[in-house]
Amino acid sequence: MKVLLFGIAKDIIGTSEFEVPSEPKYPSTVLELKDVLVRLFPDFGKLSSFAVAVNNEYASEDVSLHLSDEIAIIPPVSGG
Amino acid sequence: MKVLLFGIAKDIIGTSEFEVPSEPKYPSTVLELKDVLVRLFPDFGKLSSFAVAVNNEYASEDVSLHLSDEIAIIPPVSGG
Amino acid sequence: MYIEIVDEIDTAQVYKDLSDAGSGGICVFVGAVREFTNNEAVVSLEFETYKSMALKEMEKIAAEAIEKWQLNKVVMRHAVGLKKVEEPVVVVGASSAHRDACFEACRFLIDTLKERVPIWKKEVFSNKSVWVSAHP
Amino acid sequence: MYIEIVDEIDTAQVYKDLSDAGSGGICVFVGAVREFTNNEAVVSLEFETYKSMALKEMEKIAAEAIEKWQLNKVVMRHAVGLKKVEEPVVVVGASSAHRDACFEACRFLIDTLKERVPIWKKEVFSNKSVWVSAHP
Numbered sequence: 001m002k003v004l005l006f007g008i009a010k011d012i013i014g015t016s017e018f019e020v021p022s023e024p025k026y027p028s029t030v031l032e033l034k035d036v037l038v039r040l041f042p043d044f045g046k047l048s049s050f051a052v053a054v055n056n057e058y059a060s061e062d063v064s065l066h067l068s069d070e071i072a073i074i075p076p077v078s079g080g
Numbered sequence: 081m082k083v084l085l086f087g088i089a090k091d092i093i094g095t096s097e098f099e100v101p102s103e104p105k106y107p108s109t110v111l112e113l114k115d116v117l118v119r120l121f122p123d124f125g126k127l128s129s130f131a132v133a134v135n136n137e138y139a140s141e142d143v144s145l146h147l148s149d150e151i152a153i154i155p156p157v158s159g160g
Numbered sequence: 161m162y163i164e165i166v167d168e169i170d171t172a173q174v175y176k177d178l179s180d181a182g183s184g185g186i187c188v189f190v191g192a193v194r195e196f197t198n199n200e201a202v203v204s205l206e207f208e209t210y211k212s213m214a215l216k217e218m219e220k221i222a223a224e225a226i227e228k229w230q231l232n233k234v235v236m237r238h239a240v241g242l243k244k245v246e247e248p249v250v251v252v253g254a255s256s257a258h259r260d261a262c263f264e265a266c267r268f269l270i271d272t273l274k275e276r277v278p279i280w281k282k283e284v285f286s287n288k289s290v291w292v293s294a295h296p
Numbered sequence: 297m298y299i300e301i302v303d304e305i306d307t308a309q310v311y312k313d314l315s316d317a318g319s320g321g322i323c324v325f326v327g328a329v330r331e332f333t334n335n336e337a338v339v340s341l342e343f344e345t346y347k348s349m350a351l352k353e354m355e356k357i358a359a360e361a362i363e364k365w366q367l368n369k370v371v372m373r374h375a376v377g378l379k380k381v382e383e384p385v386v387v388v389g390a391s392s393a394h395r396d397a398c399f400e401a402c403r404f405l406i407d408t409l410k411e412r413v414p415i416w417k418k419e420v421f422s423n424k425s426v427w428v429s430a431h432p
Contacts, residue, residue: 004346006344006345006346006414006416007344007416007418007427007430008416008427008430011427046431047430047431048429048430048431048432053346053349053414056348056349056352057349057352058412070348072346072349072414074346074414075416075427075430076427076429076430077410077411077412077413077414077415077416077429078410078415078416078417078427078428078429078430079343079345079350079374079386079409079410079413079414079415079416079417080327080374080385080386080406080409080410080415080417084210086208086209086210086278086280087208087280087282087291087294088280088291088294091291126295127294127295128293128294128295128296133210133213133278136212136213136216137213137216138276152210152213152278154210154278155280155291155294156291156293156294157274157275157276157277157278157279157280157293158274158279158280158281158291158292158293158294159207159209159214159238159250159273159274159277159278159279159280159281160191160238160249160250160270160273160274160279171311171312172308172311175307175308175326175384176307179328179382179384180382181330181331181381181382182330182331182332183328183330184327184328184329184330185325185326185327185328186325186326186327186328187323187324187325187326187402188323188324188325188326189321189322189323189324189395189398189399190311190321190322190323190324191320191321191322191395192315192319192320192321192322193320194317194318194319194320194393195317195318196318245317246315246316246317248311248315257330259325259327259406262325263325263399263402263403266323266399267399270395
C-alpha cells in the first residue's frame with residue numbers, strides 16, 4: 001500500500017512515496033493508517049493537523065482503504 | 081455670477097454654464113442660490129438631491145458665495 | 161496613490177500599480193457596462209465628470225482609506241465618455257500587508273466613490289436615455 | 297470557470313477571463329510574497345501541491361461560489377515553485393451582475409482555498425526554512 005507525501009510529511013519520512021508495511025496486515029481504514037504512521041514516525045503526532053485523502057477527496061477516519069486507492073497524507077495546508 | 085452645470089442639471093438649463101441674474105441682487109449663500117435656481121427652473125425641485133460645490137468642495141447651505149468662487153451644481157452623482 | 165480620470169481603463173496595468181514588497185494582499189474591483197438594466201437592453205453608457213472636483217474627492221477618499229487600513233498603495237481610476245457593453249468604466253484597488261485590510265478598503269473605495277464623486281452616468285437605451293439616479 | 301495550477305501567474309490576463317456582458321462587477325484578489333514575516337526577512341517562498349486533488353478542491357469551491365452568489369465567471373489560479381518577494385502566488389476572482397456578490401464571492405474563494413486546497417508553502421529565510429502552519 002503506497003501513500004503519497006507532500007510538504008512537511010515528505011520531510012518527515014524523507015521520500016515522496018511511502019510503502020506502508022504489509023505486516024502484520026495492511027491498515028483497513030484511514031484511522032488505522034494514521035495509527036501506523038504515527039507509530040513509525042512520531043513527528044506526525046506533532047503536526048497541527050494530519051488528514052488523509054483517498055482518491056483525491058478528504059477522507060474521514062472511518063473510510064475503508066483498498067490497495068487500488070490513491071492515498072495521500074495531507075499535512076496542514078498553507079496555500080495562498 | 082457663473083455656475084457650472086453637469087449631467088441632468090445641464091439638460092434642465094440647456095447649457096453647461098449659467099449666468100445667475102444679478103437683479104435684484106446676487107445670491108449671497110448656497111441656500112439663496114438654490115432658491116433662485118428652483119424658482120427659475122422648477123425641474124431642479126424634482127431631483128433626488130441637489131448639491132452645490134464651491135471651489136471644488138461640497139458646500140452646506142449656509143456657505144457664503146463670492147463672485148470669485150468656482151460654483152457648480154451637483155445633481156445626484158452616479159459614477160461607478 | 162494613482163487617482164485619475166481617463167478616456168480608457170487599462171485593466172492590465174492595475175496590478176503593477178498596486179504591487180509592493182510589503183503587500184501580501186491586493187484587492188481590485190472593476191465596474192463594467194452590463195447589457196441589461198431592469199430587463200431593458202442597454203446600448204451604451206455615457207459618463208460625464210466635474211474633473212477638478214472629482215479628482216479632489218477621490219484623493220480625499222483614498223487618503224481616508226490609507227489612514228484607516230494602513231494601505232501601501234491605492235488606485236482609483238474612472239473613465240469618461242461613451243462606454244459600450246462589457247467595457248470597464250471604473251477600477252479601484254488597494255494593497256496591504258494582509259488580506260482583510262485590502263478587501264475592506266477596496267469595498268470602501270468603490271462604495272464611497274459612488275456616493276460622493278461628481279461623475280454622472282447616462283444610460284442610453286434604443287428609444288430613450290436616462291441620467292441614472294437623477295429622480296426619486 | 298478557470299481553475300489552474302501554474303508556474304507563473306499572469307495578472308494582466310485575469311480581467312479578460314472574468315469580463316462578461318452580464319457582469320457589472322468584477323472583484324479580484326491577488327496574493328503576493330511579502331518581504332517580512334514576523335519581522336524576519338523572507339528570501340523566497342516555495343509552493344508545492346498535490347495537483348490532481350488541488351484542482352478538484354478548487355473546482356468544488358468555485359462551483360459552491362457560483363451557485364451561492366450566481367456568478368457569471370470565476371478564476372482560481374495558484375502558482376507552484378519558487379517565488380520571490382513581490383511575485384504573485386495566487387489570483388482568485390469573480391464576476392457578477394452587482395458588486396455585493398462578486399466581493400463576497402471573491403473573499404470566500406481565497407478564504408476557502410487557504411483552508412482546504414492541498415497546497416503547501418515553505419518560507420525560506422536566510423538561516424532556515426519553515427513549512428507554514430505545520431506546527432501549532
